[in-house]
Amino acid sequence: PLVSTGELVSGARAAGHGVAAFNVITLEHAEAVALGAERTGAPAILQISENAVKFHGGRLSAIAAATAAVARASSAPLSLHLDHVTDVELLRAAHPEGFSSVMFDASKLSYGENVKATADAVRWGHERGIWVEAELGEVGGKEGEAPLDAHAPGVRTDPAEAAAYVAETGVDALAVAVGSSHAMTERTASLDHGLIAALATAVPVPLVLHGSSGVPDEEIRRAVASGIVKVNVGTALNTAFTGAVRAFLDAQPSAVDPRKYMAPAREAVAETVAHFQQFMA
Numbered sequence: 620p621l622v623s624t625g626e627l628v629s630g631a632r633a634a635g636h637g638v639a640a641f642n643v644i645t646l647e648h649a650e651a652v653a654l655g656a657e658r659t660g661a662p663a664i665l666q667i668s669e670n671a672v673k674f675h676g677g678r679l680s681a682i683a684a685a686t687a688a689v690a691r692a693s694s695a696p697l698s699l700h701l702d703h704v705t706d707v708e709l710l711r712a713a714h715p716e717g718f719s720s721v722m723f724d725a726s727k728l729s730y731g732e733n734v735k736a737t738a739d740a741v742r743w744g745h746e747r748g749i750w751v752e753a754e755l756g757e758v759g760g761k762e763g764e765a766p767l768d769a770h771a772p773g774v775r776t777d778p779a780e781a782a783a784y785v786a787e788t789g790v791d792a793l794a795v796a797v798g799s800s801h802a803m804t805e806r807t808a809s810l811d812h813g814l815i816a817a818l819a820t821a822v823p824v825p826l827v828l829h830g831s832s833g834v835p836d837e838e839i840r841r842a843v844a845s846g847i848v849k850v851n852v853g854t855a856l857n858t859a860f861t862g863a864v865r866a867f868l869d870a871q872p873s874a875v876d877p878r879k880y881m882a883p884a885r886e887a888v889a890e891t892v893a894h895f896q897q898f899m900a
């Protein structure tokens with residue numbers, strides 16, 4: 620069924636668990652997340668990023684409706700989240716499309732501008748029952764930007780500043796920079812578990828780990844134990860998807876029916892979803 624992100628995150632946090640959020644680009648990604656979640660029996664968040672909306676010509680409705688329909692038809696509890704929104708117009712479009720949550724990303728702005736823009740987004744969301752996540756400190760490696768050294772202490776989230784930020788903005792969850800970076804294709808990130816624990820103590824709302832594709836399995840398990848609740852995974856799904864397509868087409872170069880290579884791609888994504896879900900408890 621389609622449930623709300625707020626209830627999935629609150630439920631996971633109360634149980635001392637994490638909940639994985641998977642990026643959806645195509646219908647097959649959404650189907651694969653549902654399949655993986657049905658296999659493990661664990662809930663999942665289906666997240667569509669602003670960049671994915673741009674891929675679909677800027678039209679949110681079609682991919683959102685398809686993803687919500689997959690969630691409604693599934694036996695697993697699945698929610699719909701709009702990810703890394705920088706455009707306020709897109710934020711406003713989320714409301715009629717079945718999204719119960721958004722991540723508003725003002726992390727590029729100065730602290731003061733980030734607070735102001737995020738507080739506005741939170742006010743807008745809360746008037747509509749929408750759960751709002753925001754980011755403080757910068758998790759590097761976002762599309763279209765120069766790689767940022769995730770290991771440099773300057774870009775990490777400071778606990779005292781994070782506590783003030785949450786109080787000033789009223790956000791429901793906080794994405795933190797603790798050593799992960801977006802779009803990593805090797806799982807070599809090393810997280811600062813002491814910082815995660817300090818942030819979990821300082822900040823009253825659940826913490827979100829972005830760029831989890833580059834984080835080794837045991838590091839994810841430890842991060843959840845130290846206070847990360849929402850675990851965002853995107854690139855690992857695409858590595859699985861594209862690897863399966865490539866293997867199929869290498870073996871059968873004359874194939875033309877997309878169903879022939881999309882079926883193994885969807886299955887590879889479902890297996891990857893189930894793999895990450897193992898580390899949520």
Ligand code: G3H
Pocket residue numbers: 642702703800801802803828829830831832833851852853854855
């Ligand atoms: O918001 C999305 C995630 O942070 C995904 O990051 O593609 O590096 O796993 P990733």
Ligand code: ZN
Pocket residue numbers: 703758801829830851
């Ligand atoms: Zn992210």
